[in-house]
Amino acid sequence: xVQLVESGGGLVQAGGSLRLSCTxxxxxxxxxxxxxxxQAPGKQRELVASxxxxxxxxxxxxxxxxxxxxxxxAKNTVYLQMNSLKPEDxxxxxxxAHIVRVTTQTLTYSYWGQGTQVTVxx
Numbered sequence: 001x002v003q004l005v006e007s008g009g010g011l012v013q014a015g016g017s018l019r020l021s022c023t024x025x026x027x028x029x030x031x032x033x034x035x036x037x038x039q040a041p042g043k044q045r046e047l048v049a050s051x052x053x054x055x056x057x058x059x060x061x062x063x064x065x066x067x068x069x070x071x072x073x074a075k076n077t078v079y080l081q082m083n084s085l086k087p088e089d090x091x092x093x094x095x096x097a098h099i100v101r102v103t104t105q106t107l108t109y110s111y112w113g114q115g116t117q118v119t120v121x122x
Contacts, residue, residue, distance in 0.1 A: 002026035002111050004095050009116030012085055016120070020080040022095030022113050032098040032108060034071055034078040038091035038118075045094065049080060062088075085120045093118050 008020040024031060035050035049059045049069035057069055068081040078095060095113035100106060 002028055002099055002101070002109070004097055004111050004113035006093070006095050006113040006116040009093060009118045011119045011121065014085060014087055014120055014122050016085050017081070017083045018085065018118060020082070020093055020095075020116060020118075022078050022097075024076040024097055024099065024111070027101070029100040029102050029106065031073070031076060032100065034069075034098075035096045036069060036078070036080045037094045037096060038089075039094065039115075040091040043091075048093070051078065082118070085118075087120045087122045089118060090120050091118060092116065 003025050004022055006020060006022045008018060010018060012018055032053050033050055036048040037045045038048050039045040047060055048063055049067055051057045051069045051071050066084045071078045092115040094115045097111050098108050099111055100108050
């Protein structure tokens with residue numbers, strides 16, 4: 001089994017910062033892309049940022065220049081540093097990872113974390 005465990009959410013004032021972490025555990029061969037999504041009440045889940053296994057990154061326009069995604073492959077962990085937070089960043093943040101597992105075949109599976117709440121007050 002594979003699990004993604006997130007941490008680092010919370011309540012912060014506008015202009016503040018938070019750092020989210022997500023660690024993969026279990027039995028797997030490797031991790032390809034990792035990403036953070038968010039979902040605000042009544043809205044669809046949206047991509048915030050993604051990072052490949054070699055460190056190439058992609059950001060939603062709404063967070064460019066404010067958020068930074070990074071990963072530590074040795075720790076199977078992805079981070080999201082969120083600066084200059086705005087009330088509109090309030091959402092549940094989910095970690096996603098494309099994980100390669102070997103059973104009878106070598107396949108890539110998409111896994112999700114349980115989500116962590118980020119609330120930004122004005």
